[in-house]
Amino acid sequence: MAAKTEKAAKGRKVLIPLVAVALGFLLGSIVVLLTGKNPLLMFNAIIQGLTGINIATGGFNPRHIGELVIQAMPIILTGLCVGFAFRTGLFNIGAEGQLMMGSLAATAVALTVKAPTFVHVPLILVAGMGAGALWGAIPGYLKSRFNVHEVVVTIMLNYTALHFNNWTILNVFTSVDRVKTAEFPTTALLKDPWLADLTNGSRLNWGFVPVILAVIAFWFILEKTTFGYGLRAVGFNKDGAKYAGMKVDRNVVLSMVIAGAFAGLAGAIITTGTFSFGRTLSSAEGYGFDGIAVALVGMTQAPGILLAGLLFGVLKSAGPLMQSAGIPREIGGIIQASIVMFVAMKLGIERILDLAKGKRAAKAALAATADGVGEVGV
Amino acid sequence: MSFSLILEMFPIALMFAAPLVMAALGGLFSERSGVVNIALEGIMMVGAFAGASVTVVLEPLTPLAPWIGLLAGVVAGMLFSLLHAFASINLKADQVISGTALNILAGGMTVYLCQILFHQQRTRAFSSGLRKITVPLLEKIPVIGPILFKEIYPTFYVAMALVMLTWFVVFKTPFGLRLRSCGEHPQAAASMGINVYAIRYAGVIISGALAGLAGATMVLTQDIQYTVTSVHGAGFIALASLVFGKWSPWGVLGAGLFFGFAQILAYYAKDITFLAALPQEMFYILPYVLTIIALMVFAGKTVGPKAAGEIYDQGKR
């Protein structure tokens, strides 16, 4: 039968992604081999991206670690975004759009508000979270009120956010060169030359602090609060939750609001940490889909999402390293997608096993007493 | 709005509409068999990549290169969709997750192959994709002649033919009846001796073929090469067209044309006086917002195949 205790379930939750990751890297290595390159070079690049250590030459460059954190931060947050909604039974494909709205709000506050850093930065982050939350509320509301499936709505809102962002940057904040706005005042930035020096010139910024707080908040809300209890109940068994008196509709909207806030925070951090200005975007940058991958591979648990975010982050940050070793950087994307597929398949395989065991047990139960209730009776 | 403006706009709208219609028809086959296929976007990317690559490689050898490119798109789409079929039907994975994973995979895989084959993150530009044609006699028909038959990409006619073919197959043939039964009530179909797994495989593979064709069409009529942004959401708009068109081939045609027009409105807004004042981005957003509204209006009435998205387990009766 499925895991008997929490400990066993946790064990399974670790095993599935580990196996999937191993298989993903195996597949990636095969692809690299088939196209005439050496997989060891790929692994060397990844290790270098993760630790800064170059196994081949023995050198150490902390800059890679800084870049890893930069790449990991936004997708950890979008992973939290997707994961939070998932735990409540919702498919939030809209992390990308929620992130963009967060970016936009951050830009707005950065350019229009004048305040000292310790006020300005938190304000920006809160604005980002608020905008993301609002953008998440839309599909939440449509789902609870009209029962519109959130998948297509959130995808449509992604594109809407993209164009809305561009229009606002171009027309409200009068971009200088049609690509970016004016530079933000230094009070608005998460950047810090001290951090950059520490990591030998990487783009590391203070954004990692709110990210860690967000991970803790995710865990705390879901596992420790009554609100989280209700959300998890709805995600597991809507009928049972309704029967116990929980307000399912209200929870759906609130869940999307919180999820959107996570993504909005990511947008704010990117805008004032990695960059220092607002930008127009020619297309979605993929943080949303990365977030889905992170949430799935992290099994929608806080520590898992953190680790998966770091893993996929290094696949990105090691890209240039791979490229200079002659391996196209897109292998990272292929590995990432494969890992997701394997996790999806593993969950599918699990489901078959559970169904088979559950069915036999259910048949026995039915056979013992009832007749023809629902399925084939006795 | 002058007639000459319409004359200018129509062919471009048809050019935008054709791939949307093709991909949406693919979604129709898949969903009507009971499998939700969110990966239309990814399959289109794969088809576009295949189409562009084959065309640029065969160009110096034959003038038929773009047509072979289209065929390559079909084949590539079919192969790629096998992954979704296997994951959702055999392994009973959640269809939305499987589809999303494939979209991510398509992005990575196509650009990776570009790097290997062309040493850049895009395919090499081909000098000419498909050529527009003018149908000899039909173009002389007053009013609709110049709109529908003059300087139109032949893929639009292919799309029209596919619409009619789809209508015929799905609603008039035994295969179509069985396909629809698997999407509405797979247990009933199984009790009549129908192999639900086989039918669903067929549905997904056909959707792969059509979406692959759509992707190849898109790159060969609207671009000069394949890049990771070549498809930019058309696969999702095709999904929306499916809902908007209420899962019927003619509805899909209408919805596709509608979205095609919505897309070019952005370019022509400045020529239409009462629209000129509005910001360009609003027209970009238009198709997406319209989709959301369409979903709100139609969602209450379950018009989609009743069992689409549900995992079919042969054991359950």
Place this chain on the structure above:
Amino acid sequence: MAYIIEMLNIVKDFPGIRANDDVTLQVEKGSIHALLGENGAGKSTLMSILFGLYTPDGGSIRIRGETVRITDPNVANELGIGMVHQHFKLVHNFTVTENIILGLEPRKGLMIDVRKAASKVAELSKLYGLDVDPNAKIEDISVGMQQRVEILKMLYRDAEILIFDEPTAVLTPQEIHELIGIMRRLVEEGKTILLITHKLKEIKEVADTCTVLRRGKFIGTVAVKDASEARMAEMMVGREVSFSVDKGPAAPREVVLEIQNLCVRNNKNLLGVKNLSLQVRRGEILGVCGIDGNGQTELIQALTGLAKIESGSVLINGHNVTQLPVRQRLDRGLGHIPEDRHRHGLILDFRLDENLVIHNYGKAPYSRYGVLDFTAIRKNAERLIEEFDVRAGKGPATFARSMSGGNQQKAILAREIDRSPEAFIIAQPTRGLDVGAIEYIHKRIIAERDKGKAILLVSLELDEIMDVSDRIAVIYGGEIVGLVDASKTNENELGLMMSGSVRKAV
């Protein structure tokens, strides 16, 4: 004696239970043969074997004198066996004709020959007196007509042997009458009919022979015209003397739960509960027995607030709770052990201790300012586990999903009893449980009665009702057809009422 069907010494096991224990069924060609038994007797399993949905673990099957192995429904079809399922397998937005020809479509070139299909359907329909509209959509036609479509599906495939699984369960009296006429017509045309049912009156009206099963065992086959309803009822429910639970006499006081003229629609939009009235007093257990599908589910759902009440009222301690949502009825003193413990009783993916606080997790001491106090929650679980002897592998941290059915039920019981409700509605409390768990749960229910609760016990197990109840109400066709003192009745009387043959003044 030309047997068209012979199922000889059939044995079928499922994990933990022998569903068919050496059952022999012999049916003559051109007859209507009924298969009678209570819930859990083995009727559906036997017929599923005949139709190829299961394979037997022992015994053999002969069709028209030849031994066969029926491995799947297609083989059964080829042998001329067809089944009209209890839950129709019709595509709701296809037409009648499309549903009938699905899988065996007549062709004209690449297309379906629609005209040929329609004419064949019309022809069959006329021949067997099955009135259908070939072009109507399933979702638009009556249940009776839907059933006729199911019958036509079989006839279109030249079925000679037709199995009907509880066919009258979903029909109005008029439609039942029509169906009986159809069955006679089919037999006139040379078909053989197998009728799975628990309704004695119908057996008497239409069947030639009847095989009775009880708890998987073959009891006997009788010629219907020679057997009385009483005799058949006795064969259906009679058993060895059952030990009764140690229980003192009841001392009922005032009425706590009052149900007045209740009408509830079922999911087929017919009245599942018709003008039902009952009263449950403080300190008594009122048992409601009946064959599944006679309104029990609708009654419980209406009482607990999960289904809408069409008309009538429900009062708890004098308060009218008819319009109140679930939560508020619980607050007014309603307790409920749900029929479906997995769907409504527990969140299987939650831990045991989390499940035990599902009604009051938002209040102290289980939470403060919105934050859960897991120590308090765990202590509560430990207390209840101790008191109610709930066995869970790793104590409060065990996932509900991995607990055995008996212990899941004990957990639900513990939770509900701990809330000390005034009116306790208990549905199917021992479904799927072993003897030990059953005994324990019965003891606890009686203990609650002695504490002064009013208990409405709804069960499909006649044993349970008779052992535990003080008074017994019999439900048939959505109505109470009998209300008796438990000590003054017996299985046979109840059996007759349960199968609709007898009505005792209520």
